[in-house]
Amino acid sequence: MSLTRKDVEGIAHLARLQMTEAELAAYPESLSKILTLVDQLNAVPTGVIEPMAHPLEGEIQRLRPDGVTETDAHRKYQANAPQVASGLYVVPRVIE
Amino acid sequence: MTLHTRSLAALALGLTAREFSSVELTQHFLDRIAASNGALNAFLTVTAERALSDAKRADALLAKNQGGALTGIPIAHKDIFCTDGIQTTCASKMLKGFVAPYDAAVVERLTAAGTVLLGKTNMDEFAMGSSNETSHFGPVKNPWDLAKVPGGSSGGSAAVVAARLAPAATGTDTGGSIRQPAALTGISGIKPTYGRVSRYGMIAFASSLDQAGIMAASAEDCAALLAPMAGFDARDSTSVERAVPDYVAGLQQSLKGLKIGILKEFFAEGLEAHTGARVQAAIEEYRRLGAEIVEVSCPNLPLSVPTYYVVAPAEASSNLSRFDGVRFGYRCENPRDLLDLYKRSRGEGFGSEVKRRIMTGTYVLSAGYYDAYYLKAQKVRSLITDDFKRAFSQVDVLLGPTAPGPAFAIGDKVDDPVTMYLNDIYTIGANLAGLPAMSIPCGFVNELPVGLQLIGPHFSESQLLAVAHGYQQVTDFHSRVPAAYA
Incomplete structure (x- = not known):
């Protein structure tokens, strides 16, 4: 499997990653190598095999009562935010 | 005997007998860190003040005879575990300056057991790497040879233990990130069963594979630390409700009649010959200890690496979408609009392997x-x-090499991701199947350590530790320390 620069630009957009010129030049080759490695899987017959859902057989998703378990700590959490105002996260204007 | 080469049990004895205090022990390790970390780059943050205050608290408990087996024992945490009030970076520019608002479950439990926090260890960025070269804060050096890598992604923790800058350090293992660096630095490390140790507060990489574990000089030390780490935690939905056995008591299990399976696929092409010879010698040692050696085959195991490089990146791309420059972490300068904010914050904040x-x-x-x-x-x-x-x-347990060869030179494999990925060819299988596995030192090639890997069925940690301990009772590879750090 071989990816072009245009493919890489498309994937980078989906992944919301801004690429530098140098990265756009280098990634097609390294990503193609990885996909070539992965292509080995195509040779494996897996017709009736169930895809693995969980590493431990029989484990089920646990449920808990729908109660309040956490108290408000937004000031502590927002101390790590790049920009806040009035307890809100600030981003560039979305609606004109 | 010097303090830094003693086992955890011996340190605990010294503390309870008042031969030395936890403050003295902690200061001893802080001095060693100050002397060596510049060259090794193994710690990202040294929490000296916190360590000494933890140690004082431990000494107060010990004075009242209220200490446990780990009270006053200094340890280090991989910088992937959140530590309340302490910078937690995952070795990424994205999280530079991020001060965790709470403790990870592993940190919380080991603190409650009385351990002293020395600091946070360097690692591959977001645990993605096998050489510790993808860290935003520079590579970690291997204490056995500073020109060599310590392995990854828990390379900082491995180097810290190998150079005896701490008696033990936590690690995480998604595709071999505890075992491979343990092998390359000559220490012992265990990746428990998927779900055995809570991942609450451990920064996620690939959620169907990630598991926390411990790295120390010996299997005995690993057993002492794994005991308080393991067990159910409602805050991690993958945590398993199952009793935790007494791992330390379990070390005494006899190896007589134990069936050890030699994995045929692990000795095929690709294994460096001298490394293979060291592992073969370990097999003979097990035979002498009374184990029965049987050859077994896992024919699909060679597909581990390609399987992993679909599953792990897929889960990582989803997990790492939380880093968007809005709620925490790096934000680019002067974003034009929201899309530009996302793209440039992520493009500039993540390193090249993480982006790949x-x-x-x-x-x-x-x-x-x-x-x-x-x-x-x-x-x-x-x-x-x-x-x-x-x-x-x-068979009861599977045995093979941990890595295809000893530590390689810094810079050797950075240009070709696939060559780098093949380092984990023997370790990834256990992650894909959720199995517990460990690496212990079994000899040297060109004065560099070689690791022996043991893999067990789900929840067989107690047996794995005993199998490792049995070997360490008749060999001394685990007590060898690089000359510069003796």
């Missing part, structure tokens, strides 16, 4: 490709898991 994995994951999950890649990989994962199940119907 996000791109791989995004691609294999994108419309039209899901069945061909992710679904296919999960089916092959079932085949690999079934292979292990069949093997464990014949």
